Amino acid sequence: MESNESDAELAFYSAMSLLGLVDYSLDFAYKKYASMRARVEVHGKTIEARVSEGFRAAPQDAVMGLALNLLERVFHKNANAEYYARAYKSFIKRQSTAELDKSMRRKRTRTMNPAGKVYDLTEILANVKANYPPVFGDTTVVGIGWSQRLGRRVLGIHDEAHNIIAINSRLDDERVPRFFMEYLVYHELLHAKHGAKYERGASMQRRVHTKEFRDDEKRFAYLAEAEHWIKTRWPPR
Numbered sequence: 001m002e003s004n005e006s007d008a009e010l011a012f013y014s015a016m017s018l019l020g021l022v023d024y025s026l027d028f029a030y031k032k033y034a035s036m037r038a039r040v041e042v043h044g045k046t047i048e049a050r051v052s053e054g055f056r057a058a059p060q061d062a063v064m065g066l067a068l069n070l071l072e073r074v075f076h077k078n079a080n081a082e083y084y085a086r087a088y089k090s091f092i093k094r095q096s097t098a099e100l101d102k103s104m105r106r107k108r109t110r111t112m113n114p115a116g117k118v119y120d121l122t123e124i125l126a127n128v129k130a131n132y133p134p135v136f137g138d139t140t141v142v143g144i145g146w147s148q149r150l151g152r153r154v155l156g157i158h159d160e161a162h163n164i165i166a167i168n169s170r171l172d173d174e175r176v177p178r179f180f181m182e183y184l185v186y187h188e189l190l191h192a193k194h195g196a197k198y199e200r201g202a203s204m205q206r207r208v209h210t211k212e213f214r215d216d217e218k219r220f221a222y223l224a225e226a227e228h229w230i231k232t233r234w235p236p237r
């Protein structure tokens with residue numbers, strides 16, 4: 001688990017001091033809202049701020065913009081901090097693009113079938129989990145299947161919205177070795193285990209492979225072979 005909670009709290013304190021709200025105290029908490037929301041209420045000399053979990057991935061400047069936006073409205077003040085307002089707006093814009101992409105993935109995964117012409121993904125998934133009990137423990141996914149709709153260069157994805165693994169159907173091909181299919185399922189299952197982490201400040205779509213993720217990946221028996229194969233043998237000519 002990673003937490004930037006103190007950073008967001010700090011952003012609210014900075015916004016408060018920028019607006020001259022120096023004699024207020026702050027009661028800050030993240031909330032599991034279904035969408036990107038945030039609210040501020042004033043109770044006596046306490047400012048209560050509740051912010052959607054989704055803002056954990058936001059850059060500091062964007063959270064600062066959010067804090068200013070909320071406080072300016074409640075206190076009818078204006079910090080004239082255009083820079084932070086822009087950072088906030090651009091984060092929200094990226095976020096809604098990411099949401100849109102997620103809902104498209106949702107549609108895409110609905111039609112997936114795990115049994116291919118060459119490989120049965122359900123069987124490969126069961127095998128991978130059985131071969132690496134210390135890595136996966138009780139990590140589980142709701143489903144796995146072949147997808148015809150992944151981009152040419154995307155081999156597989158773990159859709160965290162529905163905890164489903166989708167594998168590019170172009171790989172259901174006898175020229176693709178079994179160890180590579182196992183590697184791919186192993187890799188996507190690690191995403192289910194470690195959760196989605198995104199680079200702060202960068203595109204919301206860029207997945208991060210943490211050190212813990214990489215360490216787990218090194219426990220796969222044919223990692224070197226899989227990495228070599230993808231570099232030299234794919235796509236097939």
Ligand SMILES: [Zn+2]
Pocket residue numbers: 187191207209
């Ligand atoms: Zn990955």
